[in-house]
Amino acid sequence: xxxxxxxxxxxxxxxxxxxxxxxxxxxxxxxxxxxxxxxxxxxxxxxxxxxxxxxxxxxxxxxxxxxxxxxxxxxxxxxxxxxxxxxxxxxxxxxxxxxxxxxxxxxxxxxxxxxxxxxxxxxxxxxxxxxxxxxxxxxxxxxxxxxxxxxxxxxxxxxxxxxxxxxxxxxxxxxxxxxxxxxxxxxxxxxxxxxxxxxxxxxxxxxxxxxxxxxxxxxxxxxxxxxxxxxxxxxxxxxxxxxxxxxxxxxxxxxxxxxxxxxxxxxxxxxxxxxxxxxxxxxxxxxxxxxxxxxxxxxxxxxxxxxxxxxxxxxxxxxxx
Amino acid sequence: xxxxxxxxxxxxxxxxxxxxxxxxxxxxxxxxxxxxxxxxxxxxxxxxxxxxxxxxxxxxxxxxxxxxxxxxxxxxxxxxxxxxxxxxxxxxxxxxxxxxxxxxxxxxxxxxxxxxxxxxxxxxxxxxxxxxxxxxxxxxxxxxxxxxxxxxxxxxxxxxxxxxxxxxxxxxxxxxxxxxxxxxxxxxxxxxxxxxxxxxxxxxxxxxxxxxxxxxxxxxxxxxxxxxxxxxxxxxxxxxxxxxxxxxxxxxxxxxxxxxxxxxxxxxxxxxxxxxxxxxxxxxxxxxxxxxxxxxxxxxxxxxxxxxxxxxxxxxxxxxxxxxxxxxxxxxxxxxxxxxxxxxxxxxxxxxxxxxxxxxxxxxxxxxxxxxxxxxxxxxxxxxxxxxxxxxxxxxxxxxxxxxxxxxxxxxxxxxxxxxxxxxxxxxxxxxxxxxxxxxxxxxxxxxxxxxxxxxxxxxxxxxxxxxxxxxxxxxxxxxxxxxxxxxxxxxxxxxxxxxxxxxxxxxxxxxxxxxxxxxxxxxxxxxxxxxxxxxx
Numbered sequence: 001x002x003x004x005x006x007x008x009x010x011x012x013x014x015x016x017x018x019x020x021x022x023x024x025x026x027x028x029x030x031x032x033x034x035x036x037x038x039x040x041x042x043x044x045x046x047x048x049x050x051x052x053x054x055x056x057x058x059x060x061x062x063x064x065x066x067x068x069x070x071x072x073x074x075x076x077x078x079x080x081x082x083x084x085x086x087x088x089x090x091x092x093x094x095x096x097x098x099x100x101x102x103x104x105x106x107x108x109x110x111x112x113x114x115x116x117x118x119x120x121x122x123x124x125x126x127x128x129x130x131x132x133x134x135x136x137x138x139x140x141x142x143x144x145x146x147x148x149x150x151x152x153x154x155x156x157x158x159x160x161x162x163x164x165x166x167x168x169x170x171x172x173x174x175x176x177x178x179x180x181x182x183x184x185x186x187x188x189x190x191x192x193x194x195x196x197x198x199x200x201x202x203x204x205x206x207x208x209x210x211x212x213x214x215x216x217x218x219x220x221x222x223x224x225x226x227x228x229x230x231x232x233x234x235x236x237x238x239x240x241x242x243x244x245x246x247x248x249x250x251x252x253x254x255x256x257x258x259x260x261x262x263x264x265x266x267x268x269x270x271x272x273x274x275x276x277x278x279x280x281x282x283x284x285x286x287x288x289x290x291x292x293x294x295x296x297x298x299x300x301x302x303x304x305x306x307x308x309x310x311x312x313x314x315x316x317x318x319x320x321x
Numbered sequence: 322x323x324x325x326x327x328x329x330x331x332x333x334x335x336x337x338x339x340x341x342x343x344x345x346x347x348x349x350x351x352x353x354x355x356x357x358x359x360x361x362x363x364x365x366x367x368x369x370x371x372x373x374x375x376x377x378x379x380x381x382x383x384x385x386x387x388x389x390x391x392x393x394x395x396x397x398x399x400x401x402x403x404x405x406x407x408x409x410x411x412x413x414x415x416x417x418x419x420x421x422x423x424x425x426x427x428x429x430x431x432x433x434x435x436x437x438x439x440x441x442x443x444x445x446x447x448x449x450x451x452x453x454x455x456x457x458x459x460x461x462x463x464x465x466x467x468x469x470x471x472x473x474x475x476x477x478x479x480x481x482x483x484x485x486x487x488x489x490x491x492x493x494x495x496x497x498x499x500x501x502x503x504x505x506x507x508x509x510x511x512x513x514x515x516x517x518x519x520x521x522x523x524x525x526x527x528x529x530x531x532x533x534x535x536x537x538x539x540x541x542x543x544x545x546x547x548x549x550x551x552x553x554x555x556x557x558x559x560x561x562x563x564x565x566x567x568x569x570x571x572x573x574x575x576x577x578x579x580x581x582x583x584x585x586x587x588x589x590x591x592x593x594x595x596x597x598x599x600x601x602x603x604x605x606x607x608x609x610x611x612x613x614x615x616x617x618x619x620x621x622x623x624x625x626x627x628x629x630x631x632x633x634x635x636x637x638x639x640x641x642x643x644x645x646x647x648x649x650x651x652x653x654x655x656x657x658x659x660x661x662x663x664x665x666x667x668x669x670x671x672x673x674x675x676x677x678x679x680x681x682x683x684x685x686x687x688x689x690x691x692x693x694x695x696x697x698x699x700x701x702x703x704x705x706x707x708x709x710x711x712x713x714x715x716x717x718x719x720x721x722x723x724x725x726x727x728x729x730x731x732x733x734x735x736x737x738x739x740x741x742x743x744x745x746x747x748x749x750x751x752x753x754x755x756x757x758x759x760x761x762x763x764x765x766x767x768x769x770x771x772x773x774x775x776x777x778x779x780x781x782x783x784x785x786x787x788x789x790x791x792x793x794x795x796x797x798x799x800x801x802x803x804x805x806x807x808x809x810x811x812x813x814x815x816x817x818x819x820x821x822x823x824x825x826x827x828x829x830x831x832x833x834x835x836x837x838x839x840x841x842x843x844x845x846x847x848x849x850x851x852x853x854x855x856x857x858x
């Protein structure tokens with residue numbers, strides 16, 4: 001297992017370098033004009049001054065030169081400065097926004113896990129019943145509904161029409177201290193983000209359980225007269241959970257990607273919100289740093305899942321040893 | 322066994338989630354400070370609060386800085402950090418400004434002439450990359466004569482220079498020798514203004530508190546919070562919920578807010594026009610006769626009614642009605658019959674209600690507008706249905722400016738322009754031949770002179786109006802300019818907006834100036850915010 005961890009971590013720099021290279025290449029071929037984004041379309045900036053602005057920021061340099069300079073600064077631990085963040089250091093901008101995104105993603109992951117497990121088990125336990133049908137239909141509906149639509153719908157229903165929850169931001173703007181996150185403000189964005197992944201998990205749990213229930217050892221247990229509930233919870237579920245763990249790693253990436261839309265809808269001051277701006281304004285240092293941070297999270301998340309998989313499933317452990 | 326381990330994982334995830342959420346919590350402990358707070362919603366958070374990086378001279382939401390001059394309510398220049406109006410030399414090329422000697426920055430450092438010199442030199446320095454540099458292209462040098470006297474040496478007698486003395490002055494002692502592009506000052510600014518920025522939450526809110534040592538006396542409203550609400554419907558919803566106290570809204574949502582008794586709805590008159598640029602290289606629009614005909618075919622009153630819910634006024638040219646430089650003679654009033662006969666004469670003939678044709682070619686062109694702007698979309702739709710009536714097919718496309726600029730010569734584009742100040746500030750770069758780039762130029766994508774107009778009459782009028790300080794003569798040259806623009810018709814003016822600003826009835830003292838082209842809660846409304854008062858709830 002140590003070998004697996006070392007091998008994966010050794011691969012991490014290679015993955016990050018590839019991601020950075022790809023991000024630079026993509027911004028090069030994108031149609032966005034950083035100078036236009038910088039001065040705005042309807043401002044009186046002469047062609048000469050535009051050229052000077054491009055030069056001051058290095059927008060006019062070939063992409064490989066910018067990449068080389070970025071690598072050089074990175075070697076000194078400097079992620080550069082972000083245009084979108086008013087020229088402030090990228091590291092500071094990410095640090096100040098990271099906690100909002102981590103809380104959002106962490107909370108959504110929790111909802112996905114618990115909700116998916118609960119409703120998946122429920123649907124499997126009562127397979128073929130009306131309850132199973134309701135859970136499945138809601139899952140299909142959820143899969144078909146795009147997150148921006150769900151987000152707007154939730155905003156209008158729960159914060160505007162019903163006035164139960166606040167409509168965006170991490171705290172009330174009037175509050176004297178707005179450094180933390182008000183739980184009431186967290187509810188809607190967290191649930192909407194969770195809904196982007198929830199249906200997959202639920203259906204996965206249900207289907208895996210049904211498969212495991214058909215396996216020999218479960219049939220054997222049933223033949224011994226063990227009750228259906230105990231059968232499901234003690235014999236089928238532990239085995240169904242093993243692949244479930246690996247899915248957590250993969251879907252962490254999906255949840256992180258989902259923050260771009262969810263944070264924009266709810267005015268959530270996290271990393272997803274600024275990712276879009278960084279992309280539209282060709283703020284390469286910020287865009288690359290966020291992409292790298294997300295890549296690290298995904299790699300580590302997958303690694304954690306694989307390690308857990310080995311811990312939990314003796315067959316894999318022995319095969320790897 | 323495996324179940325236990327999974328439980329441990331879930332507990333760990335739970336701890337991350339709850340632990341992080343636990344550090345928050347709503348804070349209603351100090352309700353008095355919250356009650357004395359005015360919350361203003363902007364469409365987006367400004368990313369940089371340094372006035373050197375203001376995207377134009379017209380934005381003025383934040384009040385942490387002062388210029389040498391400011392606009393009085395009637396938009397005449399008035400002293401701000403200057404102790405009197407500036408003096409010009411006989412040739413108009415030396416401008417001397419005397420400064421107040423009783424002003425300090427909010428960190429306690431006295432303000433002096435060296436701060437003014439630093440600010441103007443920083444904007445002109447190409448390394449600063451300030452978007453305001455073009456505005457100061459008439460400045461050759463700026464010198465501190467003594468602590469309270471500054472002299473500007475100009476390369477021409479710039480008649481609009483007083484307007485350029487309104488730029489916010491930054492403190493030299495905090496910025497000298499620094500790379501301004503990356504200065505932490507950009508988000509923690511220190512100025513002389515009535516408000517001091519005390520909090521900048523990236524992506525969240527900006528908090529400004531009253532400056533107790535402001536040289537005109539501390540403002541009455543003690544705390545202003547600027548929060549970004551991008552969605553236009555959400556801004557109205559937040560007003561109705563009482564989460565925010567003030568916001569700019571779009572016309573079609575105004576009736577809904579008017580029904581709410583807690584708010585005053587201001588229709589602020591503006592110079593902010595919506596205008597279609599008709600590119601001189603488009604295969605259809607290149608013909609001036611055709612362009613003139615289109616102008617006669619637009620029922621601008623009707624566009625105001627249908628697209629702006631009646632809140633706006635027709636626009637016939639670059640200078641708004643009522644401005645000293647406005648010339649009524651250049652107006653082309655709605656005359657569909659004349660539009661039709663001009664189109665017939667240009668060879669675009671029509672049978673019945675069909676689209677006009679010249680040979681096998683249909684009279685059809687593309688109109689692009691920024692897709693995220695619902696007001697521009699409504700105006701474009703109204704315009705297109707007017708054009709249909711005179712047999713012209715206008716295809717509409719909502720795009721981003723990044724894409725629009727790659728199609729500069731391939732169709733018309735709806736822009737927003739207009740200042741109620743000196744027209745030279747904006748019109749020269751919009752219309753002069755020398756600001757028309759050639760396709761393939763390094764700066765091919767520049768938005769100055771977007772239709773690539775090259776017209777001698779326009780150039781002559783522009784050069785004449787900026788060569789003299791005599792207002793009577795300039796009025797005459799601006800009249801020539803408006804006539805020449807109407808003849809050339811590369812720009813098709815449609816309407817001027819009124820900005821609809823909603824402010825809580827608790828706020829007293831709101832008295833908006835005529836506003837420039839702006840987005841959200843702009844300078845003309847907030848110009849005297851330091852004099853506003855806020856009633857207790």
